[in-house]
Amino acid sequence: MKISFKNLAPWLGLLIGISISCLLALFFKESPIHIFKVLVTSFLNSKFDMGLTLFYTTCLIFSGLAFALPMKAGLFHIGSEGQILFSALIAAYIGSLVVPYDNSFSIIFSFIYVCMITLLSGALAALLLALFKLFRQAHEVVVAIMLNFVFAALTTWLTVNHLQNPESQNPETGLISPALRFLQNDFLKLYFDNSAVSSFLLVAILACFILGYLEKKTLIGYQIRAFGQNPQAAERIGISSKKILILSLGLAGVFSACVSLTEVFGNTFQYKIGFSPQYGFLGIAVALLARQNFVGIIGSAFLMACLHKGASDLDLETEFLTRDFSRVLQAVIIFSVAASYYAFSRKNTVNKKRKN
Amino acid sequence: MDSILVLLLLSTLRLTLPLFFAAMGGYFSEKSGVAQIALESYLLVGAFTAASVSFFSGSVIFGYISAAVVTALFAQIFCLLILKLKGNSIVIGTGMNLLAMGIIPIVSKSLFNSTGSTPSLELPTYNSWLPYIILIAVIFVSYWLSEKTIWGLQMKFAGEKKLALQSVGIDSITRQWQSLTYSAFITGLGGAVLSTALSSSYSPLMSAGRGFIALAALIFSGWNLTRSLFVCLFFGFCEALQIQLQSNQLISSYVAAEFIQMIPYAATLLALLLFKSKFSPPVELR
Numbered sequence: 001m002k003i004s005f006k007n008l009a010p011w012l013g014l015l016i017g018i019s020i021s022c023l024l025a026l027f028f029k030e031s032p033i034h035i036f037k038v039l040v041t042s043f044l045n046s047k048f049d050m051g052l053t054l055f056y057t058t059c060l061i062f063s064g065l066a067f068a069l070p071m072k073a074g075l076f077h078i079g080s081e082g083q084i085l086f087s088a089l090i091a092a093y094i095g096s097l098v099v100p101y102d103n104s105f106s107i108i109f110s111f112i113y114v115c116m117i118t119l120l121s122g123a124l125a126a127l128l129l130a131l132f133k134l135f136r137q138a139h140e141v142v143v144a145i146m147l148n149f150v151f152a153a154l155t156t157w158l159t160v161n162h163l164q165n166p167e168s169q170n171p172e173t174g175l176i177s178p179a180l181r182f183l184q185n186d187f188l189k190l191y192f193d194n195s196a197v198s199s200f201l202l203v204a205i206l207a208c209f210i211l212g213y214l215e216k217k218t219l220i221g222y223q224i225r226a227f228g229q230n231p232q233a234a235e236r237i238g239i240s241s242k243k244i245l246i247l248s249l250g251l252a253g254v255f256s257a258c259v260s261l262t263e264v265f266g267n268t269f270q271y272k273i274g275f276s277p278q279y280g281f282l283g284i285a286v287a288l289l290a291r292q293n294f295v296g297i298i299g300s301a302f303l304m305a306c307l308h309k310g311a312s313d314l315d316l317e318t319e320f321l322t323r324d325f326s327r328v329l330q331a332v333i334i335f336s337v338a339a340s341y342y343a344f345s346r347k348n349t350v351n352k353k354r355k356n
Numbered sequence: 357m358d359s360i361l362v363l364l365l366l367s368t369l370r371l372t373l374p375l376f377f378a379a380m381g382g383y384f385s386e387k388s389g390v391a392q393i394a395l396e397s398y399l400l401v402g403a404f405t406a407a408s409v410s411f412f413s414g415s416v417i418f419g420y421i422s423a424a425v426v427t428a429l430f431a432q433i434f435c436l437l438i439l440k441l442k443g444n445s446i447v448i449g450t451g452m453n454l455l456a457m458g459i460i461p462i463v464s465k466s467l468f469n470s471t472g473s474t475p476s477l478e479l480p481t482y483n484s485w486l487p488y489i490i491l492i493a494v495i496f497v498s499y500w501l502s503e504k505t506i507w508g509l510q511m512k513f514a515g516e517k518k519l520a521l522q523s524v525g526i527d528s529i530t531r532q533w534q535s536l537t538y539s540a541f542i543t544g545l546g547g548a549v550l551s552t553a554l555s556s557s558y559s560p561l562m563s564a565g566r567g568f569i570a571l572a573a574l575i576f577s578g579w580n581l582t583r584s585l586f587v588c589l590f591f592g593f594c595e596a597l598q599i600q601l602q603s604n605q606l607i608s609s610y611v612a613a614e615f616i617q618m619i620p621y622a623a624t625l626l627a628l629l630l631f632k633s634k635f636s637p638p639v640e641l642r
Contacts, residue, residue: 029466076446138628139575141393141446145568146628149621157614284450322465327458334451335433339441 010289013340014303017333024328039310039329049309051195054188055267056305057298058197059259061204063283064301065211066255068292072215073248074228079129079144080256081280082151087122087253088260089155092271093163094118095176095264107179114180115265119257125151126253130245148280159273172272181269189266198266204258205298212294224248256280277326282308285330288337304333364596370554371599372592373487374399374563377546378570379584380498381539386579387502388535389515389528389640393449394434396567397456398540402427402547404460407474407558408467416486420548427544428537430456435536439529461560476557487553494542495585501538502581511535515638543567565621572624578635594623 018039022032043053063080070077094117100110128147132138156171163173175181183189183198215221227234227244235241259279264271286304290296311326378395385392402423410419434452437443468474502508513521514528514535521528550566551558569591577584598619601607607616 078450132625132628136628139571142568142572142575143625143628145565146572146621146624149565150618150625153614153618153621157612160614161612281450281454284447288447322461324458324461327454328462329458331451331455331458334447334454335437335443338443338447338451339437342442 009340010291010337013337014289014333016340017336018307018329020336021325021329021332024332035314038313039307042310042313043306046193047191048193048195051189051192051197053302053305053309054192054201055196055198055262056308057302058201058204058262058266059279060282060286060301060305060308061208061297062255062258062262063279064286064290064297065207065283065294066252066259066280067283068287068290068294068297069211069224069255070248070252071287071292072228073224073244074231075133075245075248076141077126077129077144077249077252078141078280078284079126079147080252080259080283081276081278082144082148083122083125083253083256084259084276084279085155086125086151087118087257088264088275089158089163089173089271090121091118091257091260091264092173092176095180095269096174097177098180099177100179102179107182111180111182111265115261118261118264119254122255122257122260123250123253126249126256127246130249133249134242134245155271156273159271163271165270170272173270175270176264180265183266184269186266196267198262200258200262200266204262207255207258208294208298215294220247277308277312282330285334285337288334291341304330307333360600364593364600367599368589368593368596371595372588373491373553374546374550374566375570375573375588375592376491376585377494377549378543378567379573379588380494380581381541381543381546382571382574383579383581383584384498384502384511384535384539384542386574386641387515387638388511388532389518389638390438390532390536391445391449391641392536392539393446393568393571394431394452395543395570396563396565397452398427398431398543399547399550399563399567400456400460400561401430402544403551403562404464404474404547404558405544406548407551408464410552411475411557416552419552420486420490420545423548424541424544427547428541431537431540434540435533439533439536457561460558464558473559474551474557484553487549490545490549494545498542499581507531507534512638515640518640569620569624572628575637576627576631579638580635590627591620591623594620 018036022036022039025032025035043049063084066080066083067077091114094114098110098114100106125147129140129143132143133140159173160171165172165174167174186198188197188199188201189195215225223234223239224244224247226237227239227241231241234244259276263275268275282304286297286301289300289304307329308326311329314325315322378399381398382392382395405426406416406419406423409422410416413419433455434448437448438445464470464474502511510521510526511531511534514531518528521531547563550562555562570588573587573591574584577587598616601611601616601619602613
């Protein structure tokens with residue numbers, strides 16, 4: 001891969017973003033250097049913390065993919081938060097219903113069965129969005145936000161009124177059936193002192209490479225990119241907009257569902273209300289940082305995971321800054337990365353003109 | 357039965373107040389050619405500023421003024437990133453929403469030592485007529501600005517055809533910048549209504565998607581100022597209905613609270629589903 005100034009622009013933007021957020025801390029009478037230290041080094045504290053960071057990385061890779069894929073087709077998909085909640089509830093519910101026999105074939109079969117249903121539910125939730133876009137030309141952002149609210153209310157109602165875990169005071173569903181909790185003994189989880197991380201990390205990394213291959217080397221990847229660059233031209237050469245919309249949003253829903261699989265089958269083995277620290281929105285920053293490059297998402301997801309982990313430690317480490325600082329950090333990073341595209345690419349074109 | 361109906365109509369009017377302001381704010385931004393999904397953050401910033409300034413100064417009028425000014429200042433980040441640094445307005449708008457959600461608890465923690473609500477205002481500080489007077493004034497000023505002045509025409513041309521504006525020697529970016537600032541100014545007033553007239557303090561995320569609902573209202577109305585106000589009334593009615601239903605014991609024993617709370621959002625979706633908009637957006641909207 002060629003490393004040019006243009007490819008580095010988002011990373012420079014990231015650096016600027018982190019420094020701005022650290023300087024923001026001055027307003028709240030905190031030392032920027034201390035904040036920076038907490039943000040950057042908190043994932044190194046222990047093996048458990050590293051595992052937690054890798055767990056965030058897994059979720060962020062999936063949610064980053066869920067944003068980046070429709071972005072290739074020119075769609076702003078900010079509805080993954082609702083899809084994550086919906087499919088996580090489905091995963092926890094179906095997971096508790098399915099009780100496999102005591103042999104490995106049955107366990108694997110029922111695991112795949114539950115996964116399939118979860119992925120399907122995520123895809124269906126995302127297809128709602130595609131339907132609005134296709135038949136009503138409604139703005140996908142407005143529809144997505146409304147759907148997020150509806151899904152949040154729906155899952156809360158289902159959890160509290162119908163699926164509440166009777167042994168717990170917290171609003172959460174019961175655990176999934178014991179045989180399906182085999183990821184408790186996952187080798188990654190054991191290595192990181194029973195932290196939240198699980199083998200889904202490997203799935204996430206694999207998914208990035210597969211998508212990178214599909215995008216560059218296959219017809220369908222080319223069609224999605226062509227549609228994103230110029231919808232009118234793409235329609236004229238016979239690329240169906242329906243197909244592109246349904247495919248890209250459906251796949252995005254599948255990746256949103258992967259986030260919930262990671263949570264339900266890799267970490268808590270149940271659905272907890274408020275388990276997601278808005279992974280759907282964190283994914284936007286991840287995808288932007290990688291310039292929608294599928295393989296680059298791995299790196300940017302790890303980086304955002306470290307920052308997210310650091311920001312949630314700020315609660316303990318400082319007096320005034322709370323975990324809400326994570327949102328400020330995301331926002332500033334989104335701003336500086338989005339702005340850096342223009343700021344640095346303009347410099348590039350000016351240089352090129354001079355050369356000519 | 358009559359009293360319930362009257363109550364419903366009155367609360368419709370009351371609950372539509374912030375939507376009116378937000379929809380007008382959205383109008384001025386979308387008409388000038390900038391897609392505006394940061395209305396939510398403006399409402400939040402306005403609400404928080406109004407609540408805390410009125411608390412410290414003891415005067416709601418001062419709260420309104422400072423809410424509008426602070427929101428307009430906050431919007432300068434949006435303007436700078438979109439107009440000068442050519443960021444994508446949807447991406448930046450999402451970032452603005454995150455920023456507002458993140459920065460308010462931190463400021464609140466250093467002012468009041470709590471990340472939750474601000475301390476509530478005492479009763480005499482909020483006046484029930486003030487928001488209506490401000491609303492009428494803002495509607496008049498907005499209508500006059502957009503329909504009766506040259507500035508309004510130029511602002512709309514920035515959204516419809518930039519080249520035409522440039523060919524008469526006017527910088528379209530300047531018009532967009534002014535329009536976006538005005539948009540944030542009035543949306544901030546809407547936020548102030550939210551925290552000082554509809555309730556007596558700021559509580560976290562109190563805008564509850566109203567910015568997006570206002571945007572949806574604007575889109576239904578076909579980017580038309582007067583029509584959008586009537587569409588807002590419909591959404592306000594849904595919200596009033598929700599609150600009435602929740603307080604009605606007979607109904608809330610049959611229908612879960614979550615479903616009743618869903619009404620405004622579901623109504624937005626339903627409206628998007630049922631009515632296909634025959635209007636087209638401003639040409640240069642992006």
